[in-house]
Amino acid sequence: MNIIITGLISGSLLALLAIGFSLIFGVARIVNIAHTAFYMVAAYCIYYLSIGLGLNAILSMLIAVAGVTIIGLLAYKLVIDPIREHEAAVLIATIALAMFFQEVVLQLFTGDYRSVDFLIQGFFTIGGNKIFYQQLLTFGVVLVILLVVWFLLMKTRLGLAIRSTAEDREVANLMGMNESRLAMITMGISVALAGITGAVIGPLMVLTPHMWMEPLIIMMAVVVLGGLGSIKGSFIAAYILGFTEALVVFLVPTGAFLKGPVALTTMILVLLIRPEGLFGVAFEEER
Amino acid sequence: MGLLGFYLRKFYSLVRGEVLVLPSRTIVGLFIIAILGLPLITRDPYLFRVVIFTSIFAILAASWDLLSGFTGQLNFGHALFFGVGAYSSAILNTHVHIPPWGSVPLGAVVAVLAGLIIGIPCLRLKHTYLALTTLAFPIILLGIIIALPDYTGGELGMSGLQRFTNSLMGNYYLHVITMLVLCFVMWKITDSNTGIIFHAIREDELAVKASGINTTRYKLLAFTLSGFFAGISGGLYAHYMRIAGPSTLEVSMSFTVVIWAIFGGAATIYGPVAGVFILYPLLEIARFWPEYRMMIFSVFVLVILLYMPEGFIPWVRDKIEKECPRCKIRSVAARKTCRVCTAQLD
Numbered sequence: 055m056n057i058i059i060t061g062l063i064s065g066s067l068l069a070l071l072a073i074g075f076s077l078i079f080g081v082a083r084i085v086n087i088a089h090t091a092f093y094m095v096a097a098y099c100i101y102y103l104s105i106g107l108g109l110n111a112i113l114s115m116l117i118a119v120a121g122v123t124i125i126g127l128l129a130y131k132l133v134i135d136p137i138r139e140h141e142a143a144v145l146i147a148t149i150a151l152a153m154f155f156q157e158v159v160l161q162l163f164t165g166d167y168r169s170v171d172f173l174i175q176g177f178f179t180i181g182g183n184k185i186f187y188q189q190l191l192t193f194g195v196v197l198v199i200l201l202v203v204w205f206l207l208m209k210t211r212l213g214l215a216i217r218s219t220a221e222d223r224e225v226a227n228l229m230g231m232n233e234s235r236l237a238m239i240t241m242g243i244s245v246a247l248a249g250i251t252g253a254v255i256g257p258l259m260v261l262t263p264h265m266w267m268e269p270l271i272i273m274m275a276v277v278v279l280g281g282l283g284s285i286k287g288s289f290i291a292a293y294i295l296g297f298t299e300a301l302v303v304f305l306v307p308t309g310a311f312l313k314g315p316v317a318l319t320t321m322i323l324v325l326l327i328r329p330e331g332l333f334g335v336a337f338e339e340e341r
Numbered sequence: 342m343g344l345l346g347f348y349l350r351k352f353y354s355l356v357r358g359e360v361l362v363l364p365s366r367t368i369v370g371l372f373i374i375a376i377l378g379l380p381l382i383t384r385d386p387y388l389f390r391v392v393i394f395t396s397i398f399a400i401l402a403a404s405w406d407l408l409s410g411f412t413g414q415l416n417f418g419h420a421l422f423f424g425v426g427a428y429s430s431a432i433l434n435t436h437v438h439i440p441p442w443g444s445v446p447l448g449a450v451v452a453v454l455a456g457l458i459i460g461i462p463c464l465r466l467k468h469t470y471l472a473l474t475t476l477a478f479p480i481i482l483l484g485i486i487i488a489l490p491d492y493t494g495g496e497l498g499m500s501g502l503q504r505f506t507n508s509l510m511g512n513y514y515l516h517v518i519t520m521l522v523l524c525f526v527m528w529k530i531t532d533s534n535t536g537i538i539f540h541a542i543r544e545d546e547l548a549v550k551a552s553g554i555n556t557t558r559y560k561l562l563a564f565t566l567s568g569f570f571a572g573i574s575g576g577l578y579a580h581y582m583r584i585a586g587p588s589t590l591e592v593s594m595s596f597t598v599v600i601w602a603i604f605g606g607a608a609t610i611y612g613p614v615a616g617v618f619i620l621y622p623l624l625e626i627a628r629f630w631p632e633y634r635m636m637i638f639s640v641f642v643l644v645i646l647l648y649m650p651e652g653f654i655p656w657v658r659d660k661i662e663k664e665c666p667r668c669k670i671r672s673v674a675a676r677k678t679c680r681v682c683t684a685q686l687d
Contacts, residue, residue, distance in 0.1 A: 137647065143650040154639040325470070
């Protein structure tokens with residue numbers, strides 16, 4: 055039972071992060087290492103607003119998500135956009151950005167462990183296992199957000215533009231899509247997703263300025279496993295890896311050390327059989 | 342005496358004709374003289390320590406460049422080679438009691454094997470898939486090392502390694518000269534026919550395949566060569582620190598290598614070396630404000646990249662030198678005509 059709950063929660067966290075990451079990669083070909091740093095910043099914003107300033111929890115979440123989105127867009131405009139043509143430079147720019155956020159948070163809030171209050175208190179028990187209402191709420195919110203993202207991508211004109219740009223940037227540009235504006239919008243959506251992740255998962259996690267490192271690796275594994283740019287693939291792969299981690303932690307001795315390695319080994323084994331990921335489309339030989 | 346004079350004159354004309362004509366070569370020459378002559382000016386142990394670490398990491402950054410800069414196979418897990426080199430020479434030194442002279446090269450050989458093991462499956466992957474998959478390997482190894490504390494010391498690492506020598510000067514010259522020699526070897530490799538094929542694989546792999554070259558074999562060669570040099574630097578690091586710890590395998594280690602190499606300018610070998618020699622001492626200077634250290638570092642990298650996205654060293658090089666449009670030979674930027682074919686420089 056514990057395995058199912060932990061698996062569902064970490065799977066949801068990974069799914070939200072991975073979808074944001076693969077959106078911006080698909081549209082703008084940016085490998086955004088700073089993606090999980092935005093999630094960390096959002097969690098800290100909520101901590102500051104709700105505990106530091108004593109605002110209402112839901113209000114502070116909304117402000118935090120909006121704030122993080124603005125920070126993300128500013129960072130994109132100032133740092134990433136001017137060097138878009140140089141892929142390697144973008145890569146280390148995002149690494150440096152993530153380090154910068156980590157240091158700023160470290161300065162403002164120190165390295166102590168923090169935590170955010172649950173939105174709703176209380177728990178019920180099934181078969182001797184505690185299930186907090188907060189966990190159910192988190193899972194529900196994640197499902198709703200995933201549905202919203204799916205609707206946005208599949209049913210709206212903006213979604214169509216995003217998907218076609220992800221498929222072939224040049225042709226989309228020729229068909230009259232403003233590629234740079236689209237990249238900007240996608241960056242906004244992607245950072246907002248990271249912010250929402252921070253908002254809904256925050257209460258279940260311990261906040262430290264280094265909390266972006268661990269999900270970053272597994273998130274990348276999820277994205278690769280599901281196939282780059284495939285939303286459905288990211289979703290399924292996130293739950294596969296989430297449950298793998300949960301199984302290892304609960305069933306294997308010294309599992310806490312091995313959860314990352316086992317999840318990553320799973321990814322590598324799958325990649326050996328299908329080099330383009332579970333649902334990825336094999337890229338044409340790019341020239 | 343006459344013979345000596347003859348060779349001296351030959352050496353002088355070689356230096357004047359080949360080195361002093363280009364500012365970039367003059368700078369490299371001055372750098373080598375400066376780093377070898379540093380002990381004449383000061384004997385500060387702290388300064389020596391910084392230069393030794395910088396040299397070790399310069400080898401590492403250059404080896405990343407040999408693989409990722411030249412063949413374009415982005416390796417995000419370069420800490421794997423470094424860590425494998427460090428840990429295997431540590432195990433050989435403490436458990437088998439092989440002196441450092443033997444354990445560092447053997448550790449590098451183990452790193453080559455690691456390069457083969459991850460290279461063979463990874464070469465089926467392309468671009469970002471490759472980058473993100475290689476990121477996974479050091480973390481897997483780190484998990485195994487921490488889960489097996491009996492052989493590897495777990496989270497504390499393996500300590501009590503022998504040093505090469507205990508003298509200050511000996512250590513300094515050992516590391517600096519190793520760095521200079523290995524970087525020269527790497528530069529020579531990239532300057533040879535093999536290096537040209539590496540370049541071509543990055544630019545257009547399909548065209549290289551179409552020319553009848555087995556690209557997989559060359560990519561594997563790049564993986565093993567890079568693993569060898571990174572393994573040596575890992576072994577040197579472990580023996581100088583006298584400890585091989587989990588920090589050698591961390592994600593931040595892999596990222597730092599990438600930052601150094603791309604900051605200096607990828608696909609040049611001298612770029613990453615210069616990048617380390619700029620950024621590592623900068624990080625040391627920033628120790629005066631310890632709480633803002635990493636922030637200064639990241640802001641510095643961001644600002645430099647914003648203005649020089651190709652990397653710092655290629656930017657400087659383009660400022661002081663011009664390439665001849667006809668014969669592709671570089672001349673000082675102040676010249677009006679090419680120094681070889683006298684074509685007009687624009």
